[in-house]
Amino acid sequence: MRIRVNGQTLEVEAPTLERLIEELGFSEQTVATAVNQEFVRSKDRGETLLVEDDTVEIVTPRQGG
Template sequence: MKITVNGNPADIQAATLPEVLRELGYGDAKVATAVNESFVPAAARAGVTLASGDRLEIVAPRQGG
């Protein structure tokens, strides 16, 4: 299905948010996620299913200053 990830088009096979994160190479990394501009806590990700056209934002913490 086609979704938008961090503003870029992506074609993914997975359907649930945890599966999508693994498919995109995030694995079990500590990241913040939002689907269609709604924050999704890590504990709630398993219950989120993406659909074609959805917008996914993934933010990873960085060190430095």
């Protein structure tokens, strides 16, 4: 399926946001997520289904100034 992740169009297999995070290699990191500009809590990612042309943001925290 084709979706946009952090501004980049990707072909992915993941049916849920949780699986997308795993597929993209973010599963070992603390991240914040949004689908179509709606924040998704970490506990809801496994139930958040993805569909063609969704827009996903995955943000990792950064330190420093």
